[in-house]
Amino acid sequence: MSLVEAQNIVLYRGAHLAVGASSFTIPRGKITAVIGPNGSGKTTVLQAIAGILSPSAGQIMVLGEPVKDVKHDISFVMQSVVFPTGTPITVKDVVSMGRYAQRGWFGMFRAQDRAAINYAMQTMNITDLKSRHLEELSGGQRQRVYVAQGIAQGHEILVLDEPMTGLDLKSRRIIDEVIHAEVEEHGHSVVLTTHDLDEAAAADHVILMDGKVVASGSPEEVLTRVNLEQAYGLGSLHEPADVNGTTVVELPECTTDGDADDWDEQPAAYGGRSGRYDAF
Numbered sequence: 001m002s003l004v005e006a007q008n009i010v011l012y013r014g015a016h017l018a019v020g021a022s023s024f025t026i027p028r029g030k031i032t033a034v035i036g037p038n039g040s041g042k043t044t045v046l047q048a049i050a051g052i053l054s055p056s057a058g059q060i061m062v063l064g065e066p067v068k069d070v071k072h073d074i075s076f077v078m079q080s081v082v083f084p085t086g087t088p089i090t091v092k093d094v095v096s097m098g099r100y101a102q103r104g105w106f107g108m109f110r111a112q113d114r115a116a117i118n119y120a121m122q123t124m125n126i127t128d129l130k131s132r133h134l135e136e137l138s139g140g141q142r143q144r145v146y147v148a149q150g151i152a153q154g155h156e157i158l159v160l161d162e163p164m165t166g167l168d169l170k171s172r173r174i175i176d177e178v179i180h181a182e183v184e185e186h187g188h189s190v191v192l193t194t195h196d197l198d199e200a201a202a203a204d205h206v207i208l209m210d211g212k213v214v215a216s217g218s219p220e221e222v223l224t225r226v227n228l229e230q231a232y233g234l235g236s237l238h239e240p241a242d243v244n245g246t247t248v249v250e251l252p253e254c255t256t257d258g259d260a261d262d263w264d265e266q267p268a269a270y271g272g273r274s275g276r277y278d279a280f
């Protein structure tokens, strides 16, 4: 059974058509990367998978059921979680929130809840920060806390919106290891968004967005020059270069606040990283 089957879904954010009619499947027990330019609909698709946003047309099934019936199997970690400034909330409080739905009678944490909270803090390497207030943390540390909250939920499906963006190498590695452990050790499925072609190329399955799903399948099937040019704009890719026998495509730099065609001419960084990946 597929993890997700979407047939001709159309997604609006308010009055704005965010994702035009799209069909795709996502395999179960794998890592799926959703990639595409700014504003291409990645977060919107994640929200539909997590049951936060309903399609205005078409249908989306998760684990063979209407998504509203399996919401309790899904952990959704948002791109940025905003707590009002001055909220006296600690790292442990935030991670513990991941267990609120599973708590026992009278809202008491049971041994398994405490174990899940401690496991999540350990795997995300934030145990030594547990008594710190959230607003005392760096952006990268905070992001690890939010991912830990998702891990603590222990659900079969972990949906992560840009978990790696803006993180240093160490934090990226920690999150990468946790994502692989979720799939390989716990048999869970991970769906994440990224701006990094290397990350997408390393996933089991890729969905390429540009206001709709442009392509979905294995990285080899999806991350082709033709598809990437369609999503990121014709001429946006520089001629492939041969680097030590590997064909490498460089993406031009994209402004972070712009839309898909808002390219800078400079062939340099993309999504804060090298912007180079092995072309298929």
Ligand SMILES: Nc1ncnc2c1ncn2[C@@H]1O[C@H](COP(=O)(O)OP(=O)(O)OP(=O)(O)O)[C@@H](O)[C@H]1O
Pocket (backbone or CB within 6 Å): 013, 014, 015, 016, 017, 018, 036, 037, 038, 039, 040, 041, 042, 043, 044, 045
């Ligand atoms: N709350 C909202 N109300 C109206 N339109 C929205 C809202 N949120 C997003 N949009 C629009 O929906 C479209 C898809 O946005 P979405 O956040 O899914 O893109 P994205 O690919 O995740 O972008 P990014 O890479 O910048 O995070 C964009 O055109 C965006 O402007």
